[in-house]
Amino acid sequence: MTKEVKQVDRVIIRIAGDSGDGMQLTGDRFTQETASFGNDLSTLPNFPAEIRAPAGTLPGVSSFQLHFADHDIMTPGDAPNVLVAMNPAALKANVEDVPKGATIIANTDEFTKRSLTKVGYESDPLEDGSLGEFKVSRVPLTSLTVKALEEFDISKKEAQRAKNMFALGLLSWMYNRPTEGTRDFLKSKFASKPEILEANLAAFNAGWNFGETTEDFAVSYEVKPAELAPGTYRNITGNLALSYGLIAGSRLSGLSLFLGSYPITPASDVLHELSKHKRFGVRTFQAEDEISGVGAALGAAFGGSLGVTTTSGPGMVLKAETLGLAVTTELPLLVIDVQRAGPSTGMPTKTEQGDLLMAMFGRNGESPLPVLAPRSPSDCFDIAIEATRIATKYRTPVVVLSDGYLANGSEPWRIPDVSGLPDLTVPFSTEPNGDNGEFLPYRRDPETLARPWALPGTPGLEHRIGGIEKSDGTGNISYSPANHDLMVRSRQGKIDGIARDIEDLQVDDPTGDADVLVLGWGGTYGSIGAAVRRVRRAGGRVAQAHLRHLNPFPQNLGEVLGRYDRVLVPEINLGQLALLLRGKFLVDIISYTKVRGLPFKAEELAGVVQEVIDRAE
Amino acid sequence: MPSENFSDAHAGGNGAVPNGLKLVPRSDVEYKMKDFKSDQDVRWCPGCGDYAILAAFQGFLPELGVPRENIVIVSGIGCSSRFPYYLSTYGMHSIHGRAPAIATGLASSRPDLSVWVITGDGDGLSIGGNHLIHALRRNVNINVLLFNNRIYGLTKGQYSPTSETGMVTRSSPMGSLDSPFNPVSLALGAEAGFVARTIDSDRKHVTSVLRAAADHEGASFVEIYQNCPVFNDDAFQPLKDQEERDSRLLRLEHGEPLRVGADRGVVVGDHGELTVADIAEVGEDRLVRHDAHRADPGYAFALSRLDQPAFEHVPVGVFRDVQRPTYDGLMAEQLATAGADQGEADLASLLTSGDTWTVG
Ligand code: SF4
Numbered sequence: 001m002t003k004e005v006k007q008v009d010r011v012i013i014r015i016a017g018d019s020g021d022g023m024q025l026t027g028d029r030f031t032q033e034t035a036s037f038g039n040d041l042s043t044l045p046n047f048p049a050e051i052r053a054p055a056g057t058l059p060g061v062s063s064f065q066l067h068f069a070d071h072d073i074m075t076p077g078d079a080p081n082v083l084v085a086m087n088p089a090a091l092k093a094n095v096e097d098v099p100k101g102a103t104i105i106a107n108t109d110e111f112t113k114r115s116l117t118k119v120g121y122e123s124d125p126l127e128d129g130s131l132g133e134f135k136v137s138r139v140p141l142t143s144l145t146v147k148a149l150e151e152f153d154i155s156k157k158e159a160q161r162a163k164n165m166f167a168l169g170l171l172s173w174m175y176n177r178p179t180e181g182t183r184d185f186l187k188s189k190f191a192s193k194p195e196i197l198e199a200n201l202a203a204f205n206a207g208w209n210f211g212e213t214t215e216d217f218a219v220s221y222e223v224k225p226a227e228l229a230p231g232t233y234r235n236i237t238g239n240l241a242l243s244y245g246l247i248a249g250s251r252l253s254g255l256s257l258f259l260g261s262y263p264i265t266p267a268s269d270v271l272h273e274l275s276k277h278k279r280f281g282v283r284t285f286q287a288e289d290e291i292s293g294v295g296a297a298l299g300a301a302f303g304g305s306l307g308v309t310t311t312s313g314p315g316m317v318l319k320a321e322t323l324g325l326a327v328t329t330e331l332p333l334l335v336i337d338v339q340r341a342g343p344s345t346g347m348p349t350k351t352e353q354g355d356l357l358m359a360m361f362g363r364n365g366e367s368p369l370p371v372l373a374p375r376s377p378s379d380c381f382d383i384a385i386e387a388t389r390i391a392t393k394y395r396t397p398v399v400v401l402s403d404g405y406l407a408n409g410s411e412p413w414r415i416p417d418v419s420g421l422p423d424l425t426v427p428f429s430t431e432p433n434g435d436n437g438e439f440l441p442y443r444r445d446p447e448t449l450a451r452p453w454a455l456p457g458t459p460g461l462e463h464r465i466g467g468i469e470k471s472d473g474t475g476n477i478s479y480s481p482a483n484h485d486l487m488v489r490s491r492q493g494k495i496d497g498i499a500r501d502i503e504d505l506q507v508d509d510p511t512g513d514a515d516v517l518v519l520g521w522g523g524t525y526g527s528i529g530a531a532v533r534r535v536r537r538a539g540g541r542v543a544q545a546h547l548r549h550l551n552p553f554p555q556n557l558g559e560v561l562g563r564y565d566r567v568l569v570p571e572i573n574l575g576q577l578a579l580l581l582r583g584k585f586l587v588d589i590i591s592y593t594k595v596r597g598l599p600f601k602a603e604e605l606a607g608v609v610q611e612v613i614d615r616a617e
Numbered sequence: 618m619p620s621e622n623f624s625d626a627h628a629g630g631n632g633a634v635p636n637g638l639k640l641v642p643r644s645d646v647e648y649k650m651k652d653f654k655s656d657q658d659v660r661w662c663p664g665c666g667d668y669a670i671l672a673a674f675q676g677f678l679p680e681l682g683v684p685r686e687n688i689v690i691v692s693g694i695g696c697s698s699r700f701p702y703y704l705s706t707y708g709m710h711s712i713h714g715r716a717p718a719i720a721t722g723l724a725s726s727r728p729d730l731s732v733w734v735i736t737g738d739g740d741g742l743s744i745g746g747n748h749l750i751h752a753l754r755r756n757v758n759i760n761v762l763l764f765n766n767r768i769y770g771l772t773k774g775q776y777s778p779t780s781e782t783g784m785v786t787r788s789s790p791m792g793s794l795d796s797p798f799n800p801v802s803l804a805l806g807a808e809a810g811f812v813a814r815t816i817d818s819d820r821k822h823v824t825s826v827l828r829a830a831a832d833h834e835g836a837s838f839v840e841i842y843q844n845c846p847v848f849n850d851d852a853f854q855p856l857k858d859q860e861e862r863d864s865r866l867l868r869l870e871h872g873e874p875l876r877v878g879a880d881r882g883v884v885v886g887d888h889g890e891l892t893v894a895d896i897a898e899v900g901e902d903r904l905v906r907h908d909a910h911r912a913d914p915g916y917a918f919a920l921s922r923l924d925q926p927a928f929e930h931v932p933v934g935v936f937r938d939v940q941r942p943t944y945d946g947l948m949a950e951q952l953a954t955a956g957a958d959q960g961e962a963d964l965a966s967l968l969t970s971g972d973t974w975t976v977g
Contacts, residue, residue: 032972035972035974036972036974038974038976181972228976229976229977230976230977231975231976231977232969232973232974232975232976233973233974233975233976234968234969234971234972234973234974235972244967244968247964247967248964248968251964256726258722258726260718260722277955277962277967278951278952278954278955278956279952279955279956279958279959279960279961279962280962280964280967281952281962283725283726283948283952285721285722285725287718287751288747288748288751289747291715291718291748292715292717292718292721292747292748292751295711295715295718295719295721295722295748296718296719296721296722296725297722298719298722299691299709299718299719299720299721299722299723299724299726300722300723300725300726300727301722302689302709302719302722302723303722303723303726303727303730304726304727305722305726307722321712321713321715322712322715324712325711325712329709415968415969415973416968418964418965418968456686456687456689456707456723456727456730457686457687457727457729457730458686459684459685459686460686461686462685462686462705462706462707463707463708464655464701464702464704464707464708464709464710465708465709465710466701466702466708466709466710466711467694467710467711467712468710476657476702477657477702
């Protein structure tokens with residue numbers, strides 16, 4: 001029987017199950033298949049807060065959403081067209097997000113009385129008509145998998161565990177995905193366990209064949225490859241792109257990378273990744289606490305390494321004191337804050353943009369430092385290089401504000417040609433710079449205001465630095481009022497001056513006559529972009545711009561703000577960028593905020609943008 | 618306890634390159650003490666014990682044989698932490714308690730440097746206690762000198778983590794409620810491979826301990842009893858008084874019997890602990906001979922407890938000097954192994970690792 005193949009331009013699927021069901025792995029594999037097929041895509045994993053919450057409970061549900069299309073897309077999608085629910089908990093936790101008419105594939109084997117009661121279902125939603133608005137496919141995934149693996153010499157438990165591969169096989173059939181990559185992946189993952197490998201391959205095939213033969217699935221779908229710019233691509237998460245960017249920064253600057261870090265969600269993956277790349281001379285130091293992580297990075301920077309520390313909000317708070325020391329000793333240091341929902345412990349696995357003002361001002365005294373924010377998972381690579389450039393050129397700590405959504409989300413990345421990356425070689429001091437043959441560690445470069453960087457081991461340039469106020473030039477301790485005023489202003493002037501050395505803010509205003517500008521920063525770029533597209537498709541005129549440099553702001557920002565009647569600033573906090581813009585430019589900002597631990601939905605934002613346009617007219 | 622199976626495996630000194638400086642260049646300049654003085658005026662209170670320690674340190678540096686530019690002093694906050702500004706080497710006067718963390722990053726990325734951490738009882742044991750114990754257990758190749766004056770000096774006279782219980786200070790008018798740390802016991806509990814104690818006023822002894830610390834490869838910890846004449850004067854007077862000193866100090870000499878003055882010595886008690894007894898009563902044969910190289914830290918710990926009752930008998934010298942792999946050495950090894958196993962580090966091939974596809 002040949003089945004019907006329907007062409008669609010985009011699909012959003014979400015797979016949900018117990019945290020032990022391998023949902024993230026299944027999602028990753030499907031994503032890789034989709035990537036190698038050539039669709040544009042964007043992903044959103046959603047981890048439970050608990051490591052292994054009791055099986056079958058709501059807190060234990062783990063899910064993975066993937067949006068893929070035949071054109072370029074910007075977000076993982078608002079609402080899934082297909083939900084795969086591996087058990088009642090997964091259904092209950094996700095069904096609210098599923099729009100009417102969408103497909104739900106449920107693993108009927110898990111819909112037992114006991115499992116239903118566990119999550120508060122009084123009757124079986126698959127039977128009681130409560131899912132009437134959806135297309136429900138009832139598939140006994142577990143028992144079909146076990147049956148398919150009867151001949152294998154493995155335990156029933158091991159057979160059941162392969163049900164995620166059955167599901168992946170079924171989905172791969174439904175969306176006509178290439179399967180070679182998954183087969184290769186399984187082969188290398190289970191290379192030392194041939195029996196388990198064969199079982200997983202068999203489960204995967206069984207899932208595919210089930211789709212092809214059963215009458216439940218009458219159609220499969222095809223999403224044509226997207227027209228992407230020529231090049232070599234890979235799918236990449238923000239944390240991986242950031243790790244690669246840091247290694248690139250180290251290579252380009254010629255400084256060996258030293259990471260001082262303490263494990264914290266959602267930043268730990270950068271520590272894990274960098275610890276794998278020792279052959280690049282990368283030293284990873286898992287410290288006793290956040291303070292030691294940044295302290296060691298600063299110590300390494302004093303010795304001429306590219307010092308890096310990675311953390312999330314609660315760790316940033318602890319690093320504040322050392323950041324102040326880095327500001328005043330004027331040593332390069334990269335501080336990566338993968339933001340999560342706060343305050344305090346907050347919601348570690350949920351995203352937020354709540355640390356902007358802390359990054360700007362969260363230290364004692366006047367202690368300015370550059371703040372950057374990547375706008376997409378792949379942009380984390382470029383931002384890491386830009387942060388390296390600024391830190392080493394201006395001898396300053398730089399804060400990079402990533403977030404949980406960028407860190408774990410992924411998208412296709414056109415791999416850059418390494419020879420096109422900037423040369424960031426650092427000119428270390430080797431000779432005295434004083435008029436009397438002495439070395440003056442605080443004699444600034446007149447243009448950049450950066451101080452010289454002389455490494456221990458360099459004869460004749462021995463000097464002392466520290467947290468106490470320093471005398472201009474010599475760096476010796478000084479309590480002179482005039483000197484302190486000068487030093488405070490010099491440090492500020494140095495950071496402000498970086499504005500001359502960064503890209504201008506680009507504005508996307510296709511009609512050229514929009515009255516409304518939507519301005520965002522960091523991880524909201526995709527949602528804002530998708531919202532703006534919706535508005536434009538409906539005939540609305542709107543401009544979009546997105547900040548990657550938060551301190552200093554691009555030089556043309558004031559002028560851009562002045563060009564528009566209304567400026568809408570959506571943020572996943574209570575209006576922190578809006579506060580900065582109002583304070584600096586005295587402009588009226590329309591602040592739109594949501595702090596649900598989730599990215600904005602494009603549809604919701606489009607509504608907000610439209611409303612602002614309507615009010616302007 | 619250590620008398621029969623006496624260990625003497627540890628090599629060192631003898632004018633050869635100190636073990637702790639194997640990867641540090643040697644100087645061809647014959648330095649004098651004055652070469653290590655910076656142009657900054659020393660600003661401790663008159664009579665402060667820090668002056669004596671500074672002088673001993675400056676006097677010792679020439680014999681270290683390391684080029685001045687390869688020496689780095691890292692300190693925290695407190696009176697003692699001004700130290701780096703008075704030395705003509707590289708230095709960082711950092712923030713309160715964090716010097717061991719900063720030095721860890723520096724030393725583990727720059728094995729060609731001789732790194733010294735200067736700290737005090739407040740800086741190292743209170744606000745920075747966590748960093749100190751972890752630096753010691755990791756065994757980073759740094760030398761930690763902890764100036765113990767049993768008081769907060771820079772903030773003008775509050776009790777510190779080594780002040781005795783009941784001490785009346787500005788923040789404890791009815792007496793401190795805290796039980797003090799014994800810094801040597803703490804360092805041993807933190808797995809330190811080298812632990813010693815000395816006294817500010819005994820320059821010769823300070824120098825010998827510094828020499829042994831520099832010779833030790835890995836983290837070394839030296840407690841220096843330091844007098845603060847302003848806020849806690851004469852805290853260690855019984856150990857300085859010409860008359861009393863010899864009957865109270867328990868000088869630790871590797872391989873020598875442990876004696877306190879002429880008549881008393883250290884023996885093993887009924888429960889394996891060390892106690893001080895009259896030699897006339899127990900006999901010369903029962904005296905424990907000092908063995909700084911015992912792998913098990915239990916003996917050194919038992920020694921460290923002999924400072925009670927206060928000033929009755931106080932061990933000074935090297936408690937423990939045991940070699941084990943250093944953090945920086947192991948880290949360098951991993952880097953070298955990864956380089957050998959995984960081949961050339963090529964950025965382009967890193968970026969294209971994993972599943973890729975080509976468009977156009
Ligand atoms: S307060 Fe005490 S420790 Fe500090 S400098 Fe004065 S005498 Fe020395």
